[in-house]
Amino acid sequence: MGSSFYPRVPDMRTSRSQGLSDGELFYIIKNGVRLTGMPAWGGEHDDADNWKLVHFIRHLPKITPQEIEEMKKMNPASAEEREDEKFLKGH
Numbered sequence: 001m002g003s004s005f006y007p008r009v010p011d012m013r014t015s016r017s018q019g020l021s022d023g024e025l026f027y028i029i030k031n032g033v034r035l036t037g038m039p040a041w042g043g044e045h046d047d048a049d050n051w052k053l054v055h056f057i058r059h060l061p062k063i064t065p066q067e068i069e070e071m072k073k074m075n076p077a078s079a080e081e082r083e084d085e086k087f088l089k090g091h
């Protein structure tokens with residue numbers, strides 16, 4: 001969905017996003033950005049979870065290829081890619 005949004009979904013590794021303070025990142029995650037596609041997550045996540053997302057965003061500029069691979073394994077993007085599907089199919 002995000003690929004066709006305007007304003008565009010930001011690349012959070014850039015200095016524009018990383019230049020925001022921790023408090024600004026937290027506020028945006030909790031409240032969203034009005035008149036953009038950025039939703040407010042305050043209703044679904046508690047504050048502790050939103051702070052974890054701030055830490056996650058801070059980690060993005062130095063994320064390793066291994067971490068990206070680990071995350072892909074945790075993302076049930078499609079039944080085809082799921083580890084348990086592989087197990088059930090016997091490979």
Ligand code: HEM
Nearest residue numbers: 002005007008009010016017025028029033036037038053
């Ligand atoms: C838990 C998931 C998400 C987190 C932690 C998150 C966090 C953020 C943060 C911190 C910003 C501000 C960064 C910046 O302005 O450079 C931002 C902006 C934005 N996000 Fe998200 N976001 C999430 C999910 C989404 C989703 C699902 C969409 C839409 C499909 C979205 C669309 C946008 C857009 C369009 C902006 C730019 C708003 C503007 O130009 O002011 N975000 N997001």
